[in-house]
Amino acid sequence: MEIRIESISKSFGDVRALVDVTFDVNAGELFGLIGPDGGGKTTLFRILTTLMLPDSGNAVVAGYPISDYQAIRRSVGYMPGRFSLYPDLTVEENLKFFASIFGTTVEKNYELIRDIYVQIEPFRDRRAGALSGGMKQKLALCCALIHRPKVLFLDEPTTGVDPVSRKEFWEMLDRLRQDGMAILVSTAYMDEASLCDRVALIHQGKILTTDTPANITVTFGRPLYAIRTSNVYEVTRDIESYAYARTIYPFGEHLHYTDKREKPDPIELEDFLRGKGHHDIELTAIEPTIEDAFMELAETHSQILTQ
Amino acid sequence: MKGFIIKEFFHIFRDRRSLIILFGMPIVQILLFGFAITNEIRNxxxxxxxxxxxxxxxxxxxxxxxxxxxxxxxxxxxxxxxxxxxxxxxxxxxxxxxxxxxxxxxxxxxxxxxxxxxxxxxxxxxxxxxxxxxxxxxxxxxxNPNVTLPLETIPEVRMLYNPELKGVFMFIPGTMTVILMLVSAMMTSISIAREKEMGTMEVLLVSPLKPVQVVAGKVLPYILLSSINATVILLLGYFVFRMPMQGSLLALMGTTLLFIITTLSLGIFISTVAQTQQMAMMMSLIGLMLPTIMLSGFVFPIDSMPWPLRVLSNIIPAKWFILILKGLMLKGVSITYLWKEVLILIMMTLALIGISVKKYAIRLA
Known part of the structure; x- marks a missing residue:
């Protein structure tokens, strides 16, 4: 096991950033920490990379307790959420610099970063500050990998990156995992969860669940309907007055609906909406996604909190 | 370490603004003080x-x-x-x-x-x-070479060490201290604060680099640049303004290097407190530049200050360095006469480095 987190808690004044967080990440595993902004992801990363001390709880990273910060700092790679390279240095100079502070050279570990580096190599003499968002992240990944770390921490690496570059980025992570590296990656994009081996859903500092993406969607456990309409606002308001309505959430252009009954009656719902004067609606049964599961779990979580 | 120093030079030479401050300002200031701002009369x-x-x-x-x-x-x-x-x-x-x-x-x-x-x-x-x-x-x-003037006492005043009362002899040591203060203290504190502001400090912390290595990597390039600056100022003083060089050149170089290290440790100390470049700059300007100009004896004589300011002037490193410079250049005294000033600067440096190492954060706040 490369990362073992045992009931870590951390507060900033009255704000509880992390509450009793526990999970493990294995070698060769791509583990996703999924949750919205402000959920506590960055705080957890900073504790695991020894940049912050937890208020309570323990963690072991790459075989060392987090109190042994010098040993951990030698064996992990960390890519913070903010772009943290030197914008006035070129691509190549940044890479060389990070290799040098870890006491290695670019040549020694070139094999590991080659697949990524070839994509930015045409711009090797360009200043890092002048790169596009996707290129910047690829360079930052190279810099975090250059000393061949045992554990890799990537804090929201795909935020602000175009869809094509995002896809490429995840393909690289997939290859790194095959090399046996343990990778903990955080993201606010729920659709990226399915690319991970396992995920932990985090919300308001609490881990809602930890499982494989497939299992998480299975545990959703009730029929789900997508409603397509041109009048999202009115339809949402009207469904809230429907007797069997359980949840209704906007998902892009659609609305996702669950019913209070075990076996919902879609025909009846359609009739109900027509009765309210909505004629352009389209109702289809769909498979739940991670995001549906997240909304469901977050809802239950806040209900527990309010009780 | 080597990689870090190379990186630091890249930063310095690619930032045109700081480059102008580094090398343009010393020359402009010396020439300004030397030629324009002078209390000698001419024409x-x-x-x-x-x-x-x-x-x-x-x-x-x-x-x-x-x-x-x-x-x-x-x-x-x-x-x-x-x-x-x-x-x-x-x-x-x-x-x-x-x-x-x-x-x-x-x-x-x-x-x-x-x-x-x-x-x-x-x-x-x-x-x-x-x-x-x-x-x-x-x-x-x-x-009337032979006529004895009516018997009266005419005091004969001899101006020692600077018989022509040239203002520039005062301005060169003063300007040198101000410039070294600015270049060393302000530039280092800004460059460390920049790492914090840009978030690169976060990556540096999660690396095997020790705090001492980060600080040394920051400081070494500035020691070199400040030494170049000091040399330029002294050469300008010697060749353009005919500033005398009575004492030992070796002692002058040694004490100048000591003062550079003192100001660098001041810069490091500031950067342990300042989180942003702006803050580092304000602290350097208000906390260092003003006292250096006002209280070091560069512009106003310390002896004619009210006693609280006289006491305060003792903690200004520039005061001691100006005394050393004047002693070495104008009076030509041997360094052994200046042991007290040198010792004070050494103590200040050690104290500042000690506090900074203790305060240097191994984690984020």
Missing amino acids: VNIAVLDKARDEASERIIEKMLASGYFVMNGYLETEDEIEPIFRKGKIKAVVVFGPDLDRNLTAGGIAPVQIIADATDPNTANTIAAYAASIVRDYQADI
């Missing part, structure tokens, strides 16, 4: 009201103009013209020769020479009057 416009019109008055006028301090602006005919010509503002002094000057002088009597100066700027007026008076006295002594 002062004078007018003459000559009632004698004899050989003596002519010779005295000749002597005054030959000195380079004065420029003849015209002759007046009557006393009534004196007031209006001062009002016009161009004339700083009027020299009035009484009638029968020649006879009075050769007889060893009192020379009826009057010097009227424009005292709207009192310091300049004083200097002008003193210069003019000494030229007249010289002339008197020239023509």
